[in-house]
Every structure is written in structure tokens, then in C-alpha cells.
Amino acid sequence: MNPVDLKYNKEHEYAKVEGNIITFGITDHAQKSLGDVVFVELPDVGATVTVGKSYGTVESVKAVSDISASVSGKVVEVNTSVMDTPDLLNSDPYGEGWLIKVEAEDLAPLESMMSVEEYETLLAQEEH
Amino acid sequence: MNELKRTPLYEEHLANKAKLIDFGGWEMPVQYVGVIDEHHAVRTKAGLFDVSHMGEIEVRGQDALEFIQMLITNDVSKLEDGRILYSPMCYPSGGIVDDLLVYRYNSQRFLIVVNASNADKDYAWILKQTDSFNVNVENVSDQYAQLALQGPLAETVLQRITELNLSQIKYYSFTHGNIDGISCLISRTGYTGEDGFEIYVTPDHSRQLWRKILEVGALEGVQPIGLGARDTLRFEARLPLYGNELGAEISPLEAGLGIFVKLDKVNFIGKEVILAQKEQGVPRKLVGLEMIERGIARSHYPLQKDGQEIGFVTSGSFSPTLNKNIALGLIKADLAIQGQILDVMIRGKAVKARIVPSLFYKREDQLKPKESSVVADKVLSSIA
Numbered sequence: 182m183n184p185v186d187l188k189y190n191k192e193h194e195y196a197k198v199e200g201n202i203i204t205f206g207i208t209d210h211a212q213k214s215l216g217d218v219v220f221v222e223l224p225d226v227g228a229t230v231t232v233g234k235s236y237g238t239v240e241s242v243k244a245v246s247d248i249s250a251s252v253s254g255k256v257v258e259v260n261t262s263v264m265d266t267p268d269l270l271n272s273d274p275y276g277e278g279w280l281i282k283v284e285a286e287d288l289a290p291l292e293s294m295m296s297v298e299e300y301e302t303l304l305a306q307e308e309h
Numbered sequence: 310m311n312e313l314k315r316t317p318l319y320e321e322h323l324a325n326k327a328k329l330i331d332f333g334g335w336e337m338p339v340q341y342v343g344v345i346d347e348h349h350a351v352r353t354k355a356g357l358f359d360v361s362h363m364g365e366i367e368v369r370g371q372d373a374l375e376f377i378q379m380l381i382t383n384d385v386s387k388l389e390d391g392r393i394l395y396s397p398m399c400y401p402s403g404g405i406v407d408d409l410l411v412y413r414y415n416s417q418r419f420l421i422v423v424n425a426s427n428a429d430k431d432y433a434w435i436l437k438q439t440d441s442f443n444v445n446v447e448n449v450s451d452q453y454a455q456l457a458l459q460g461p462l463a464e465t466v467l468q469r470i471t472e473l474n475l476s477q478i479k480y481y482s483f484t485h486g487n488i489d490g491i492s493c494l495i496s497r498t499g500y501t502g503e504d505g506f507e508i509y510v511t512p513d514h515s516r517q518l519w520r521k522i523l524e525v526g527a528l529e530g531v532q533p534i535g536l537g538a539r540d541t542l543r544f545e546a547r548l549p550l551y552g553n554e555l556g557a558e559i560s561p562l563e564a565g566l567g568i569f570v571k572l573d574k575v576n577f578i579g580k581e582v583i584l585a586q587k588e589q590g591v592p593r594k595l596v597g598l599e600m601i602e603r604g605i606a607r608s609h610y611p612l613q614k615d616g617q618e619i620g621f622v623t624s625g626s627f628s629p630t631l632n633k634n635i636a637l638g639l640i641k642a643d644l645a646i647q648g649q650i651l652d653v654m655i656r657g658k659a660v661k662a663r664i665v666p667s668l669f670y671k672r673e674d675q676l677k678p679k680e681s682s683v684v685a686d687k688v689l690s691s692i693a
Contacts, residue, residue: 216328216343217343217344217345217346219345219627219634222603222604238656240605241344242345242541242627243339243344243537243540245605264603
């Protein structure tokens, strides 16, 4: 169920790589842990994000969660649908629930992210 | 870390695939299927809560009535047998030890029901006040499991498994009887803004009762409800939560609970300070807030006006019933004016909110007017 063509990190965020355009989102596990998502705060198009730093927040009824950038770069597209309909993150985290697209300055940080196999091993360990 | 306490219904929560969290030292279900779904279930049908973590303290003895009268801010002297009273319990400073329910069996026997996270503190506090009174105070929390069935269909569902005439149990009253053959204390009370019952039962019978209620309510869609929805439900109905709207540094007048403080009583702990506050004016007031700009105000976020800090958010959330982001805030009394706009400081950013009536939700099918429900309605509408 976790797509094979994505990169994952320990914070349960994913990055989809299409040339130097990287799509950020949160994983299915992340949306399940958060519960009903009711608010999403994202940067504007043209803003810059920095690898490892927070670029917005995802809030469920009970929790506020920072989301961090997998690469540094300029925001080229923002999914405004999730700002109006936050539950898209619950219903379709890998599809309509994507968050922002970033034009990467440097693709190197993606190399330290996990493959789907590695990510699923991590999930299995976390469940212990 | 201390080991978390578990209620006798723990296994049922696992079976229902609950997400469990640490709540005041208890391992409790925060949600089963999802907070919003569970919230709507209680508002439109009925939901079953495990509230066995609540504390129960029994007060018995010749002076029981006088003792409780001194202990709490509300007036227990007019309470009849089989009736229930809501009240803050204060420190001499006027700050709140806890808010609680007093169940009167008779003038020499009362059951006090307190918040789970405060139960040990409350018991120690109550015990310390007994000096000159002929009373016996006992923490009987372990002797009770507590289930709450809340929602418009609560009576219909529960009536199927009891010979008691539930329509006879008035708001803020209780009785003893059998449900599914199990001996229970049943009270028409709750913490959701809906009609419903709280059922006290011995721990070893609680699982049978839990399962039976879900079984006979299955047709209507009665489902288990976690603490997440319990919080959004109580918050919409402006029912205060200790640690949020209430605390040792907040007086009941500030929290908008003035109707539960009877300053004409001869004496009670905290009276002097609260009386002075009443005469000089309350420094802070609890107000309702509705977000104008995008954002969710959360507990303890600062509130500002023209760059000056004027208070803080006590509770804030997305409201499933209103489909809006709302909050309760404790702010300087002179600024507590309907329609005023102020800033909620969300992670350093000022986000605009408007002061609105704080009773965000009131159910339409109120019970027939009765003394206690009139009082309850009055408090619910007496706060700005």
C-alpha cells in the first residue's frame, strides 16, 4: 500500500521525485497516527523551504504536527485543496492529499531517505 | 515512568481496536474509529464511554452534610435524597481544587465523584478538612467502574435492558436498580451536552454491561466513544475541564461558575477571597472565541490585543458540530466584550479571532423544565 516509487523518512513523510521537482506529503501511517486531519498550514508558492526544517503544520482534532522539507528549494506548487478539505490527507495521502511541490536546489538529501522496503521494516519495528 | 492504571474495561478497548493514551496516569482509549465520527455519533445517536477512571469518595457520618457544606462552594443543604449537585471545591485562596458531583443518599451519606487526574489529591485534601467534623471519608474509587451512555437515543437503548422506568429519573437525579440483571447506581448526568446516563457498577460486572449495551444498541449504531470526542463534546457545550478552564490559579467566578458559588452560605473554604473578588470585580473572564483567520487555537496559546498579552486559550479545537475552529479563553475582564477582535498567538504568529457567546452548542430537545435543569440552563447562559 505504500507506493514503491517514493522516498520515505523517519518522520513518516514522503518525497516523490520527478526530475528536480519533488512532491512532499505524509505517509498513510502518519495520517492514521494523527487521526482526523482538520487543518493544514502550507507556505505560499515562491517561498523557500530548507531541508530538515519545518515548512508547515498538519493538525488533527487532538494534535499539532510539524512537517519538514526533504530537500531545500523553492515552492512551485501548493495543494490548496488540502487547505480547504484537510481530510484528503486521511482519505488519499499519496494521491489527492499531497502537500507541496518544490524545485530542488540539490537532490543529495534524497539519498539518505528510505526505500519502501526500508520504510516498511521501520514500521514493523515501531509496532514491535 | 510509573505503570499506567487500567480500567476493568481495558480488554474491551483492545477488542474494539482503540488507540490508547496516558490520561492522568490511566491507559485510556482516546478514539476507536475516529474522533469526528464518534463525536457525531453522540450528538445524533448515542455513544458509550468508559469513565471508570473517575474518582469516587464516600463521606459518611453525623456531620456529613455540614462537612460538605463547608467543603464546596455550592449549597448542598437544599439537596434532596437521590439528587445530585455540581460544585467547584476551592482552596482558601479561592483557586479550584477540583469540580465535582455530590450524590446525596441521605443527610449522613454522600458520594463525591471527582476527576480521575485529581482523585488522589482530592482525597488527601478532603481528608485534611475533617478535623472538627464527625465524618468518615473513604476513597472508594476501586469499588466502581463507570459507564456513560450519552446521546438522544440513550434512554431508548438503555430501557430495553432494565425494568426501571428511566423516564422517571430526572436530570441530576439517581437511583439504584438492575440493568441486564446487574445491580447499578444510575444517574441522569453526563459531560457531553446531550441527554444520557452515568452508570456505576462493580468492576467485575462492568464488561458484561459494556457488551450488553453495545449489543442492544447496535441497531441504532451505538458505538464506543473515546476521550478525544468526550473532550470536543464537553467543550462545545462549555462544560469546563480541570487543567484547562479550571485550576488552582483560577477562581470559579473567573471560570464563569458563579451560579455554583453560594456566597450567602455561612461559610465555605475560599469564601473570603471569592467574596472580595465579587465585590471588587473579577479580574478575568472566560469568553468564547471563533477564529476569523485560518488556524486552530490550542490550550495555553497566548491571547493578545494591540500587541499586549491579555490572557490565554483554555481549550480550543475544530468543532465537529459547527464545522468551525473555536476556543475558550480566559482574558482580562474589561476586554471581554462580545464582537471584539483579538489575536491568538499561534507559534509566534498573530491570528485573528472574534469574541462570541461561549455556549457553542445547546441541544434542542431539552428535558422538561425542572428545578435542576433550569439551574443548569441558567449557568450555561450566564457566561458571556
